[in-house]
Amino acid sequence: MAPAFICVGLSHKQAPIAVREQLSVTAEALPERLRAFSAVSGVHELFLVSTCNRFELFAIVERGEIGADLVQSLGAAAIPHALVRQGDEALRHLFRVAASLDSMVVGEAQILGQVKDAWARAQETQVSGAQIERVMARVLGSAKRVRTETAIARGAVSISSVAVELAGKALGQLRGATALLVGAGEMAQLAARELQAAGAKELIVVNRSPARAEELAREVGGVAASLTELPALLEKADVCLFSAAVQTPLVTREQMARVVKARRYRPLFLVDLSLPRNVESSVNELENLYVYDLDDLEAVAAQNRELREGELEKAEKIVEEELQAMLRDRRERNAAPVVARLRAQAQAIADAELARTLSQLQGLNEKQEKSVRAMAQAIVNKLLHSPTQQLRAEVAGDKQDLARAAAALFELPEEP
Amino acid sequence: MAAALVHLSLLAYSAAAGCYLTWLVRVSPRLVAAGRALLFVGLLAHVGAFAAAPHVDAPWRGGQLFSLIAAAAVALYLLIDLRSRVPVAGAFVAPLTIAAMVPAHLVHAEAQANAPVLTHSVILPLHVLAATLGSGALLVAFALALLYLGGEKQLKGKQGGRLLARLPSLTLVDQLGWQLTVWSFILLSIVIVTGSFVMHSESGNLLRPDAKELFALLAWALLAGLVQARLVAGWRGRRTAMLVVVGFLLLVGSYVGLLAGSPLGVSVDARNIVSIERAAG
Numbered sequence: 073m074a075p076a077f078i079c080v081g082l083s084h085k086q087a088p089i090a091v092r093e094q095l096s097v098t099a100e101a102l103p104e105r106l107r108a109f110s111a112v113s114g115v116h117e118l119f120l121v122s123t124c125n126r127f128e129l130f131a132i133v134e135r136g137e138i139g140a141d142l143v144q145s146l147g148a149a150a151i152p153h154a155l156v157r158q159g160d161e162a163l164r165h166l167f168r169v170a171a172s173l174d175s176m177v178v179g180e181a182q183i184l185g186q187v188k189d190a191w192a193r194a195q196e197t198q199v200s201g202a203q204i205e206r207v208m209a210r211v212l213g214s215a216k217r218v219r220t221e222t223a224i225a226r227g228a229v230s231i232s233s234v235a236v237e238l239a240g241k242a243l244g245q246l247r248g249a250t251a252l253l254v255g256a257g258e259m260a261q262l263a264a265r266e267l268q269a270a271g272a273k274e275l276i277v278v279n280r281s282p283a284r285a286e287e288l289a290r291e292v293g294g295v296a297a298s299l300t301e302l303p304a305l306l307e308k309a310d311v312c313l314f315s316a317a318v319q320t321p322l323v324t325r326e327q328m329a330r331v332v333k334a335r336r337y338r339p340l341f342l343v344d345l346s347l348p349r350n351v352e353s354s355v356n357e358l359e360n361l362y363v364y365d366l367d368d369l370e371a372v373a374a375q376n377r378e379l380r381e382g383e384l385e386k387a388e389k390i391v392e393e394e395l396q397a398m399l400r401d402r403r404e405r406n407a408a409p410v411v412a413r414l415r416a417q418a419q420a421i422a423d424a425e426l427a428r429t430l431s432q433l434q435g436l437n438e439k440q441e442k443s444v445r446a447m448a449q450a451i452v453n454k455l456l457h458s459p460t461q462q463l464r465a466e467v468a469g470d471k472q473d474l475a476r477a478a479a480a481l482f483e484l485p486e487e488p
Numbered sequence: 489m490a491a492a493l494v495h496l497s498l499l500a501y502s503a504a505a506g507c508y509l510t511w512l513v514r515v516s517p518r519l520v521a522a523g524r525a526l527l528f529v530g531l532l533a534h535v536g537a538f539a540a541a542p543h544v545d546a547p548w549r550g551g552q553l554f555s556l557i558a559a560a561a562v563a564l565y566l567l568i569d570l571r572s573r574v575p576v577a578g579a580f581v582a583p584l585t586i587a588a589m590v591p592a593h594l595v596h597a598e599a600q601a602n603a604p605v606l607t608h609s610v611i612l613p614l615h616v617l618a619a620t621l622g623s624g625a626l627l628v629a630f631a632l633a634l635l636y637l638g639g640e641k642q643l644k645g646k647q648g649g650r651l652l653a654r655l656p657s658l659t660l661v662d663q664l665g666w667q668l669t670v671w672s673f674i675l676l677s678i679v680i681v682t683g684s685f686v687m688h689s690e691s692g693n694l695l696r697p698d699a700k701e702l703f704a705l706l707a708w709a710l711l712a713g714l715v716q717a718r719l720v721a722g723w724r725g726r727r728t729a730m731l732v733v734v735g736f737l738l739l740v741g742s743y744v745g746l747l748a749g750s751p752l753g754v755s756v757d758a759r760n761i762v763s764i765e766r767a768a769g
Contacts, residue, residue, distance in 0.1 A: 220516075221516055223515050223653075226515075227653070238643070241643055241655060242659065244658075244659040336722025337721075337723055338724070339658065339659060339724075357644075362643055372648055
């Protein structure tokens with residue numbers, strides 16, 4: 073029986089976080105876990121995608137039923153939620169996971185890296201081999217096509233990432249930028265992490281309570297400053313994030329008009345996450361200043377979510393195209409042995425008959441002998457042309473009847 | 489041969505414009521790659537056309553100058569794109585290149601340069617080279633300025649949009665536009681100085697009070713002001729983009745003046761295809 077491709081596990085779609093966190097595997101424990109799964113009887117190759125949203129084992133096994141054994145090895149908490157996918161369904165799932173079509177936030181960028189990493193770790197642990205490698209080449213190619221040919225990964229969908237993305241649109245790369253955080257609440261903390269991830273070099277935290285400003289500055293590796301320094305800091309910063317709880321705006325149009333000149337018109341991106349707002353909305357009318365408040369960011373996030381949804385169909389089509397191409401290739405490869413044996417047998421008969429005939433026909437010159445040989449080859453080719461085509465087409469359509477019939481009809485030798 | 493190459497380059501530029509404009513609507517890296525390749529092929533054919541007509545002893549004749557400017561603009565854009573990857577600018581530069589080549593199709597092939605006396609002097613070729621590169625640079629800067637203004641409007645308006653989604657960043661567009669503006673200012677300065685020499689040799693005067701001279705001087709003065717304002721007061725962004733747009737329009741005014749003042753004027757005779765074709769026979 074041919075080996076089967078299966079997927080065993082669960083994701084955010086089947087299990088709550090309480091279950092998923094029980095399955096989570098640390099990087100250190102991963103090799104041991106992989107070896108344990110690999111030790112299950114009938115498992116040839118495997119790799120494990122373990123993220124906060126999924127715990128899924130992709131494996132080449134002797135037969136599909138081994139999936140049930142692997143479910144048992146996941147542990148009691150996982151058993152009621154775990155799914156076993158087999159054959160084309162399992163492959164399709166892997167293609168969709170890598171292309172981020174099965175993610176909680178469709179189109180998110182991390183999953184492709186996580187899948188690649190999971191495969192690399194399995195290779196390092198020597199539990200993944202050539203069969204998975206062939207599958208992964210197609211899977212990664214398909215995911216790349218989805219990312220480049222559709223807009224599914226474009227546009228951030230969370231408030232803080234939208235803010236960072238828009239700041240990038242105004243300022244370019246944020247690597248080396250100076251970010252000013254006005255307010256030291258949870259929002260500021262989240263945004264600080266996002267800005268740091270985007271490459272911001274210097275984080276300055278300003279708050280009415282200096283103690284809290286210093287605390288956050290310590291947490292995010294920034295420096296604390298006094299609120300009285302705000303005008304000077306506005307001249308220095310590239311991105312400002314406001315989340316202070318105040319009743320009147322901290323930044324007025326008049327004040328910012330002066331700041332613009334002092335900055336020599338260098339662009340400044342202001343994100344206002346507070347309610348009531350910290351920045352007068354008319355500041356946005358000033359040159360090279362961009363002000364985005366919560367509603368603006370949410371509107372962009374919603375627009376991006378809508379855009380991604382609109383691209384889903386296109387992305388699914390690419391995944392299906394790539395999957396079908398891989399399945400077709402595989403089936404054609406499966407057809408090759410029958411065709412090869414048929415042709416080898418026909419060629420052997422033709423060669424034997426040719427040798428016998430040539431030994432009987434004495435006195436042929438070189439040209440005549442060449443013609444006889446060509447005639448024998450032409451007969452073999454013409455007789456086998458149609459059966460070869462039919463066999464390839466039939467096997468590519470996932471039918472084996474004709475292959476079996478050909479083997480029986482021509483008494484083809486068994487595959488070595 | 490030269491005529492066929494000019495047609496090939498126009499065809500390639502048009503196809504490139506089609507690719508880039510389609511890319512604005514439908515994201516596909518293949519469209520960008522195709523646009524880039526077509527622009528390159530168009531440029532090679534364009535340069536080939538000039539090389540295939542070496543006996544054209546006065547490439548600054550009438551329409552051929554526009555053809556040179558178009559080629560310079562494409563070459564400059566491809567260089568910028570190689571360094572900074574701004575395919576969205578291609579959607580502006582490619583159509584503008586085609587627009588720059590239209591006068592080459594309309595101007596009578598026999599339109600003469602003003603100073604035949606200096607045909608073999610180094611001044612006139614230098615004048616033409618500086619005018620070609622300077623105008624090409626300003627054309628690309630104009631495309632980038634339009635891009636900046638459109639992108640800035642969408643970012644300020646908070647509505648998003650295809651243009652903003654395809655933009656690298658406003659700062660990068662502004663910087664590239666600034667670099668091109670500086671180069672076009674330097675080159676136009678050379679154009680004006682060498683033009684005065686040419687004029688002096690021809691008529692004894694340094695300046696001729698016609699539309700071409702007036703618009704060229706206005707464009708140069710505006711660019712000078714812009715460079716000064718950027719260096720001294722730090723002007724950038726919307727106001728510099730608008731000034732570049734005005735500067736480019738003034739330069740276009742100068743070329744309209746050149747055409748209107750040429751001895752044979754502008755011909756709309758469809759048979760007068762490209763001056764290079766005529767010259768190449």
